[in-house]
Amino acid sequence: MESLLMIGLLAALGAIAITVAFMSDLLVVAMLSGIFSFTCCALFVLFDAPDVAFTEACVGAGVSTVLTIAAIRLVGRHEKRGGRRASVVGLVVATVCGLALVYGTLELPRFGDPASPASTHVAPHYIEESKGEIGIPNIVTSVLGSYRGYDTMGETVVVFTAALGVLILLGGAQSRPLGRGEAPARRDRDVILRTVATLFIPMTLFLAPYVQFHGAYSPGGGFQAGAILGGALILYGLVFGIDALNKMVPERILRVIAALGVLLYGGTGVVTMLMGHAFLDYYAFGAGPSGQAIGLTAIELGVFMTVTCVMTLLFQRFAIRGVM
Template identity: 50%
Template sequence: MIEVFIDIILLSFIAVTAVAILRMTNLFAIIMLFGIFSFLSASLFAVMDAVDVAFTEAAVGAGISTVLMLATIALTKTQKEKVSVSHRHWLPLSVVIVTGAVLVYGTLDLPAFGDPEAPAQTHVAPYYIDKAVEETGLPNMVTSVLASYRGFDTLGEVVVVFTAGVAVLLLLGGKHRISDTGTNEIEKNEHSLILRVVAKFLIPLIIVFALYVQFHGDFGPGGGFQAGVILSAAIILYTLVFGLDAAERVIPPSILRILASLGVLIYTGVGIVTILLGGNYLNYSVLGDSKVAGQHLGILLVELGVGIAVFAVLLVIFLTFAGRGRP
């Protein structure tokens, strides 16, 4: 009962936050509210037993998205949204209300929230829950489904992330012509001693935590996606406190580009190796002496590839945004 209560309260919070995002016009406040929105949804995911998802959402939504959006409004130098009177609001509003009504009508036939007999719970999920631990030797079913049973999906996702990183580089990576974009916020801020000392102390801890998440992801919540995001957040913190030039001395962009491709290459490479060893593409069972050992090794390698790719791509995206404002 208490879980339902918490669930309803969090959902109401989220709804209120979304309306506030819609009604506000100050972009900075909107972005901050969006961070709160992400955190609320992460707590909601945790309440609904999706710990891995909550972890990812907390790291991505509140960390990386917010920073990227702030970088965008710094680059576009827009503080407020212009509210034009010429817009007719009744048309979008009626479209939205009609669509929403149709969708709500559709939910009436859905099984109730948490119903163990729902179709989603009775097809392929019981197989994963029964067999995953025995077939892969990993207690975290999300990791084994992610990297092994649904390895093709995840490969596709990693390639999408990689492609998005390449596209951002193509759009913003080069030298730009307009010189009047002003000085970079990140460059000119001289941060106080306290901030620099605490950052120096924290960044190694964050990196260690990211490695823990990477390699403990087989046993607890975590894995390559989360670890990559946390690791890039550590470097983003470094950039924000010590400046872009210092960060580029620590990790040169050329190395990052190689790392991004390396991550995808590790993933696809594991697939090629399994073919050469006589299995199907991404069938890790042939990698080790026993099936379980092979699965374990394959999942570890693939997660490593995912972690490296996500880390490098997110960092490339951030550094490209940050470097755009450089005079």
């Protein structure tokens, strides 16, 4: 049953990817890539990775699609016809690369093999020892926040840096002054849209802290909660107008909180060092799981702050850019 489901999902993904290659309407392509991400979510759940599916659903399928559509609004919807001259070269390169990779897989352990090197190297340590060392059931959160906390700090900084990049690229004079936006969804015309959004946004706002604080026991954590809260704010901006969103969360506040999130993460590491332990070694805050709990809460909060603000900032930047 599971393998049938897997084959079906992979076939659907293949069909979507090939359709994307032949479509020239960018709006359709953006929607298809969102559907591609959602189908991958189902596959991630099937592959025992609910944390990843969660993240892909809010970030890959949600925020990415909205950003792509916001960019398409600025660059034009239709692709130029006849730009297919390189397709023979592309086909040859893709086929040769694909065959080389298939040849490479012949030596790989078979799918689901419990004795594969990937599953016998550090994974058994995480599975057997994390309960005692970190004290929380969700191993993904333990590894993310504690065993590989240094790595996660790097990723948070990358997200922050990307936001800086977008602010620099799209922060110039061409941004439309606030307060002169296109009309938001009109009260008389978009009743369904406004009603659904009014119901959905408060629920989403409650979901985000739940995912944040329950991330130790179930799939979730700072990245997912941040993307959910960011998504709720983006939905608010989409339905009620970008000016309303700007009034609720001004950009300068988002910028400060995004930076504070990174500071909180890095600061936690510096504090552990000042207390005589290694960088991001949470045992500085107390022996055993109690110290880990303090450290994990701090860094997850930092991730949450940065991801929420960066997602919202990115949308705001694209949305207030004037149409060419």
